[in-house]
Amino acid sequence: MATGEVGEALRRLGISAAAIRLYLALLERAPVRLPELGAVTALTGAELAAAYAELVEAGLGSVAADGRETVAPLPPAAGLQLLGRRRAAELDASCITVAGAFDAFRRRRSGAFKNDLVEVATGEEIGPRLRQAWASACGQIRQLDSPPYFPIPTATDEALATLARGVTQRVVYSRESLEFPGNLIRSIEPCIAAGEQARVVSSVPVKLIIIDDACALVSLSIQEVDVHHTLLIVQPCGLFSALAALFEQTWHSALPLHASRTPSLRGPAGPPQRPLPADRRLLALLAGGVPDQDIARELGISRRTLFRRVELLMARLGATTRFQLALQAQRRGWL
Incomplete structure (x- = not known):
């Protein structure tokens, strides 16, 4: 394997540049005395001692009692696990720090403007925000679906990819969704066949997408014109809870919709002959x-x-x- 790839892998695990240079030389020359290794890497004195101590702490190098002792690389499995866990903990801490900073910003903005719980996206901003929200889903997506549709050519592929990674999708389609030319065959039925839970009603009260318990996206598109004006992104608040309750109420009143290719029957009440x-x-x-x-x-x-x-x-x-x-x-x- 190229030394550049090894060095980049160690850098991603949090190893310093000096320690990486020392480790690569160690792999080429060990067993070797530490001062000789320092001469090869142009590291001396305290800098050499600190770099090798970093390798020892990471479980990648043998312990050197003094400068005259011969050193060698150690089997890296245990050390790599330690580095991986340490790196994951650092990333988690960084995420918490950034999230905390944003929460502090939101509290300050809320006190000053009282409007941070609802963000407005318009025009060309809508497509990227929809894709970003969809990709961020971890547990479930709840949707009330109806035309007009924002033109996202990859929307069906993205929905199928989300289902493939285990995200639950519950969608209530309006009658107009089924009537929309080609929508049933190209989009709805493939998603149902891939595991989407779908139901249908004559009309939905609002175009709505709820991502986990994180945000709700409400479309303000106007049916009579082929223009997609505004998307509201609602953060968790009283309005968010009301939108979630609206979805659940609509879901319970809707009829199940299954892919036409599904031949199985559910329940013991079916007639002797299965439907085509x-x-x-x-x-x-x-x-x-x-x-x-x-x-x-x-x-x-x-x-x-x-x-x-x-x-x-x-x-x-x-x-x-x-x-x-x-x-x-x-x-x-x-x-």
Whole structure:
């Protein structure tokens, strides 16, 4: 391995430049007397003693009782573990220090302006702030989803990557989310198949993303124009708690939405014959309140065929209305 790579690795572990130079020479010449090592590295006196003492403390060099003793490198496993733990503790302490400094700033600003709990992002600031917040999630993301959408071409890939690293995603989609051209196939169904927990309602009260218990992002986009004006970033406070409660209330009142490719049934109440994937998708669209013409277009069938399939499903489940159809399908695990 190149000495430059070893030196850089030691630097990242917190070893000083003089100690690194000494250690690299030690690897090449050991066993060797310490004064001879100092001559090779141009280290003398107190500087040499301090650099080698640093290696001994890190578990990388043998103890030298005096300057005449021969020294050698030690197996680094134990020393590297110690250095790694020490470095991690230093990074944690640094994070706490920076966070504490920001909290102090926020308290001062709060006392002066009373507005630091809600940050406003506009225009081109919105995309980076959305990506930054999404990437920071550690435990769960809760979302109320509806058009219009801010143009982020990598949004689906980022959502799939977040799911892959174990972050729980619970999303309530509006009917308009399912109707939005291509959104169901390109974005919603891949995320559900990857583990996203999804539900659907006719409309959501607000466009909302909640990242862990850290912040809530509220979109103030206007439906009638293709402009994305403002994003509010809400820190933990009374408003944040109200937004979290709003999400949970909407979640509990929404109908489950599953990927059409999922063939399994849940619960013992299903009929002997399992529904076809196309029927499951049809039921999911109906439950979301998607208009008939949009369902027919999504499924690639005529409206007449759509009506005939809905009538067959209603007869099969003993439903007299479409609401009863969605309810029965949910109870049997078809949604």
